[in-house]
Amino acid sequence: MADTTEGAGSAGASGNGFDPARVEPFLVKNPEQFALNLAHMVEEAGKAAAAWSGPRERGEIAPSTASPMADMVRTFSKLTEYWLSEPQRAFEAQTRLFAGFMSVWGAAAQKLHQPATPTPVQPQRGDKRFQDEDWSRHAFFDFLKQVYLVASNWAEDLVDKADGLDPLTRQKARFYVKQVTQAVSPSNFVLTNPELFRETVATNGENLVRGMRMLAEDIAAGRGELKLRQSDASRFRIGDNIATTEGGVVARNDLVEVIQYAPATEKVLKRPLLIVPPWINKYYILDLNPQKSFIRWAVEQGHTVFVLSWVNPDERHAQAGWEDYIRDGIRFGLDVVEQATGEREVNAIGYCVGGTLLAAALALEGQTNSRRIQSATFFTAQVDFTHAGDLKVFVDEEQMEAIETAMNAKGFLDGSKMASAFNMLRAGDLIWPYVVNNYLRGKEPQPFDLLYWNSDSTRMTAANHAFYLRNCYLENNLSRGEMILEGKRLSLADITVPIYNLATREDHIAPARSVFEGSRFFGGPVKFVLAASGHIAGVVNPPSANKYQFWSGGKVESTLETWLDQATATPGSWWPHWHAWVAAQDPNTVDARKLGASMAVLIPAPGTYVHLQA
Incomplete structure (x- = not known):
């Protein structure tokens, strides 16, 4: 086995030949157990769906009129209107995107024979999503990463170069584009994240069973809304090991x-x-x-x-x-x-x-x-x-009326609403890493007093x-x-x-x-x-x-x-x-x-x- 691996590594390093050592971690070893765990995952996912739908069916959660989704659609409509109002402008935008994709495709093809070929686009400094070696070493995942970065950078450019937007609309568009691009990152999905893929194969899918179980627990803890756990709350007790000054x-x-x-x-x-x-x-x-x-x-x-x-x-x-x-x-x-x-x-x-x-x-x-x-x-x-x-993205006259209507019905704003808004300001740090860790890797977050406090939300009076x-x-x-x-x-x-x-x-x-x-x-x-x-x-x-x-x-x-x-x-x-x-x-x-x-x-x-x- 050692000789085979060495030979394969040499072939892969030269770029000439198939390297089974790179593929082996992505192959299911126990199909029976894997299939059984997938069935358990679906069962736990059903419990999560029930935890979400139950309070709504019982009328405990009213349909929200204060969702930012409608505002996001309105904002993107204004952005789209700017780019489509002039055919030449739209053509140039499409050309930039196509050129970016072609540069990625060309670099990927060249890497098959020249592994040292530089990649057209790199993650921004401090971006922790693509640190695993396979994001660069494995051609498939490297290609996915490059396509994503080109598309997300292009989307951000659409906002920055839209001269006809008023300052508030531009701010909203930039915010919503960032939310969408972070949500669709290949790092957030099992099949497109090499680390998650390897872990799922190595555990025969047990990580997904644990993750769906945690998802169901977190929705139940939020009484029908997702209460994303960012810290191991069991490790902290107010007055015992936190807030202890005499x-x-x-x-x-x-x-x-x-x-x-x-x-x-x-x-x-x-x-x-x-x-x-x-x-x-x-x-x-x-x-x-x-x-x-x-x-x-x-x-x-x-x-x-x-x-x-x-x-x-x-x-x-x-x-x-x-x-x-x-x-x-x-x-x-x-x-x-x-x-x-x-x-x-x-x-x-x-x-x-x-x-x-x-x-x-x-x-x-x-x-x-x-x-x-x-x-x-x-x-x-x-x-x-x-x-x-x-x-300020969440506050305009239309959204204010919706928020006030929701608050007046209860007399207060749920703490989870403000917590979600604050988390969205830093979704790359406070949302998606925990979604991946908790619900895809199936791992409990580490104890962290600051994030424990962050999740200890409060209501606001109407x-x-x-x-x-x-x-x-x-x-x-x-x-x-x-x-x-x-x-x-x-x-x-x-x-x-x-x-x-x-x-x-x-x-x-x-x-x-x-x-x-x-x-x-x-x-x-x-x-x-x-x-x-x-x-x-x-x-x-x-x-x-x-x-x-x-x-x-x-x-x-x-x-x-x-x-x-x-x-x-x-x-x-x-x-x-x-x-x-x-x-x-x-x-x-x-x-x-x-x-x-x-x-x-x-x-x-x-x-x-x-x-x-x-």
Whole structure:
């Protein structure tokens, strides 16, 4: 056998002759067992279909009127109309595609005799789909890869070269083309992915049986909708090995629990720190584990930390809007901080949409004589939505009406809807690798605390989410000075407290350019800082990890690119930089405030609201 393999390898390497060693891994060894497993796969697939159709037949899931499919069809119709409106333009587009295919065909034919022939097109740097050696070594799979890359690049060019599209339609077309091309990648199918093909043959199809069983379980877990598992949830327990910083719930209402954390230093900063997390997902992204916890780290730096833990709303909260979230969330939290510490003035942090809400609350506060928040820090938070990124794809008047109709019927938006939208922003990282791993390879995902948090979705109240989408994404009222809360027209210029405005360079939810441009609207001094990585990893970056870098510099002027060219790059985490900034706002210290000294602890952290499932 060794001699045969060596001889075959020599023939294959020269390009002259048949190499059985390359074909052998793709041949079924046990047809009987393979056929039996295929039958089991079909049986499990039937269970998955039943899990999907059952809730719809029972009326538990109403037909969706808010599907992006209709909008995608409308967008592609506009794109097609542009290319077909002029015959010469359509002919040139078809010629480019045909030329690309011919170059692939020619290179494939030449490789039969000259294996070193370069391929016409290569995957983009960082594309992990085609890393298996057979994508390049095996002529069939190499040809499939090349044809796919030519077609997907051509489709993207159709959008980029369509001069007649308005900016929003172009953005939508680019987004939808990317979704489609990622979905039809040959890496997503057993027969066109060499790694999947070999694994299916090696296990006689057992991987497909396991995969279909997992698919049925995930649809059942989503009560008729696919709840894609991205992490091994069995390895995490909130309050046990995640969200473990010592603290306690010291106050609660129908909307939030306020958690105070136990001190870790003898002296603490005089001003307490109130954190306003997003209500999309849960607060413990800032307390994943002792090594990654921003909350624990802030306590260790001498901050008296309070966090709002939002309720996971249901139909009872349908009418809770932004005024309620400010009154019963932020202002309630400020009152609790004052009662627990005796301090009226605080430093505040707002993360993502929690930061947008905090900005609105500050604008309201700026119209009064009372200024309780003396400094504000924003983590990847937008106040201007002109450059808000691909989430704008899901928000136009027609889609808004459909979303509002669906929310009003229940009183809330299902958490799975927002989770799906966020996953679609990075489908190549957050959807298709898990579809392949889970349902085609039949393997459980690895335990990953960040992705466990990502899948722990929350609902959004109908009033809150409708106000947010309309006033921010659709109409951009906050930065335009047109947002009205409590009967007052808000102006970001009324916010004159010092601001630390953090963006992350690869953010797909709050793009760095959007956060940068938003800095211009505040009425006080703004320290803009840009961290490496994305919306989560760029924020949750403890100094001990010694990862990434951040940029800090002068005033927000000109463009983000110009600012970045002149900024100072610092290796590692931005956390110490922020602490030095916020401590300088008021460096006075007092004796550490013991947990429970002024307010009784209702229940140990992380409380009860964080356990409520969507």
